[in-house]
Amino acid sequence: MDLFDKLKILTDGAKYDVACTSSGVDRENGSHGMGSAVSCGICHTFSADGRCVSLLKVLMTNCCIFDCAYCVNRRSNPVPRAAFTPRELADLTMQFYRRNYIEGLFLSSGIRKSPDDTVEQFIKTVQILRNEYHFYGYIHAKAIPGADHALLTRLGMLVDRMSVNIELPSEKSLSLLAPDKSKTSILKPMGFITGKLQENRRDLVQYRHAPKFAPAGQSTQMIVGASGETDYQILSLSSALYKKYKLKRVFFSAYMPVSSNPLLPAADTPPPLLREHRLYQADWLLRFYGFEANELLDEANPSFNPLIDPKCNWALSHMDRFPVEVGKADYEELLRVPGIGVNSAKRILAARRVGPLSYEGLKKIGVVLKRAQYFITVNGKLNDGLRITQDGILRNLISQQGVEYLRGQSAEQYEQLSLFSQGRIGGREAVKCLRAGM
Amino acid sequence: MFACGDVVYEYDGTLDGFFCCVFESFRRKETPAGVRPFCSPQMTLSPVRFIETDPKKAERVRRAIPKKLSWEGMTLLEHAFLTFLEQKELFMLRFVQLGFDMGPNVMRHLTHDTVATLLKAQRHLYNESHRYKQFIRFSVSGKVLTSVIKPLNQVLPLIAPHFIDRYPEEAFLIYDETHGMALVYRPGQSAIVPVDSFERNDPDEEEQKYRDLWCEYYDAIAIEGRYNPKCRMNHMPKRYWEEMTEFCRERKPGLRRSGAPPVGRRMLDGE
C-alpha cells in the first residue's frame, strides 16, 4: 500500500477526534533542528467543515482489537486497514512542518496488539522526531488506557500534551457502548498523568533543568449525543475534570453516526452541532469568566437554550444584578455583561482611569452594544433611545446560531417554541425583568 | 497649541523621514493638512513642502517619544507606520502631539478618535501577521523554502522572528508582492530587502508529492456531515486562499491520483 492510501485511511480514522489544538506551550528554538511552539497555538488551515487544522492528526494504525460501538475503527467494522511505520510518520511530519502546513503531530491509534505495543510505536515515532530530526514542534499523544506506566512516563517526557478520552459522559453509557472500557480504566491513566505533571512541577522548582513531562498538560474529549446524558451532566463532569485532574482542556465532539447499532442514534441523525457549540461557550465561561457549571444549568434546567448563548441566558435570569454601571463595576462584574468580553472589559478599566466613558466610546473599545445596552448604564444613564420591547430584545439577543436554529424549524415547531419558552424564561417575563431591572 | 495649516508635508517615505515631519510640525507649531510620501500619486491643490530627512532631527524625535509617550507609544507608532491605514502619517502626527500633551496616559485614551484609530490599525496588522503565520505555504525548491504573500499591511517585520525561530537551519525567502519586499534568511543572517519581481520555479517531483499528500490529507480530515463553508470562510478569508497549497491544485493529469474533487478554487501555480 502506498503512502497516499495510508494517509487517506489513517486520517479518516482519526478525524472524529476533535482535540487538534497546538496550544499550551511556548518553546523557542535554540538555533538548530526545526520547529518551535507558541502558547496560543496556530491553526494552519480550516477544513471544509470549518474546523481548525493545526496538527497532522492521523492514526498509527486503524487496526483494533476492541469493538467500541461508536467508533469507526471498531473490530467489527469492515473498513480497509493500514498502518504507518514510525519512520514514515516522522518523515511525513517533517515534510509537512517544513512547508508550514502544520504545527506538529497528533498521535493516536487503534490497538493493534496491545496497549503497550501501541505506546511503544508512539515512542519510536517521537524518538525519531525529537532525537534524530531535532524537531521542536508540537506533539500531542494519546495515553492508551491499560498501557504500562513506565511506558507512559517515557512518552510523556517526549511530547507536549497527553490526553485520554473520556469518550462517553457516564459509566452506564460506557458499559453499554464500549464494553471493553470502564470509567476506572480511563480515569486511571488520567490520574497517573495528573500525578506525573504535579511531580514534574515540583522537580522543576528544585532543578530548573529537570526534563519536562508533557509541558502543555493534559486534555480529554467526550462524545456528545451518542448517549442520553444532559448538557448539565456533561458540563458538571467537565468542570469536575478541570478541578480534579487539572486538565487544560475538555473537548466535546458532536456524535456523527458511524454505525447502525440500535443502541446509538440512527444513521440519518444530524450531529448535535448546536449543543456542541453551546457546550464550548459554557466551557469558555468556566475557564475565563469565573462561572461555575451550576450557575449556567441545574437539575431543573438541564439543557442549554438553543436560541441564546449561555452567558446571555444567565444574565436574563439574573436581572436583579443588572444594570451595572460601567464606570464603577469591577472586572468580574463587567465580564458577566453580555456583549462585554475579556478584552473589552480590560479596555474599559484602562479607559475609565483617564476620563468618563460614553456609549460611543464603548463601541470604539469593542463592546457589542447591541447586546450590552440592556445590561449597563453609562454615567448612570441608559443608552439614548433604547426601547425595551420583546421584539427588540429577541432581535438583539438571539445568537447567530439561534437564528439559524429557528430557520431550520418548521412553522409549526417555530410556533411551539414561542421563542423564549425553551429556556428558563418566557419572553414576557424577560421583558418584565428587564424593565424592572432598569 | 498647534495651528492647522493648509500645507502638505512630503517626505521620503521612511520612518526617520516621518520623524522629521514631526520635528517640523513641532518647530512651526502647526498641523499640516496632510503628510505623505513624495512618490504618492495623489494630486493635491494644497501647497507642498518637502521635508528633508535629517538623521539628527529624527534621532531627537526618536529619543523624545519614549520619554514623553512611553515605549508602548513608540511601538504603536512603529507599527502604525507598517499599516495601510489611510493618512496614517497624519494620525501618527496627531498622536505624537496628543502624547506630548498628555504624557504616557495617552495610551489609555482608548476612546479618543486618534488613539482608537491607530490601535485599530495596529490590531489589523497583528491579525494579518497572525494569519500569515497560519497560512503561509512554503515550496521547497532546491534547498530553499520560498513563499509569496500579498498582505495589505507590511507584515514582514512582524512575522520574521517567528519563522526565523522556527526554521533556524533552513534558507528561506518570503516575498511580499504588494510592497515589493522580501524577507531573506540564511542561518545566522536575515534581512528585509526590496525585490522587484520573483520567479517561481515549477515544483519538482518531491515537492509535488508532498503538495499532493497535503491535499489528500486536507480532503480526508473534513467530516462530510459537518460541512460548513461559512465557518471556514470566517476563520480563513478567501483572499488568503490564492497562495495556499490546498486550494491551488495542479492540473497535471495523472499526478494527483485520488479522484477527490478539489475543494478550493482551481488555479495554476504562478497564475
Ligand code: SF4
Ligand atoms: S479502542 Fe479506540 S480505536 Fe479501538 S474501537 Fe475503541 S475507540 Fe475505536
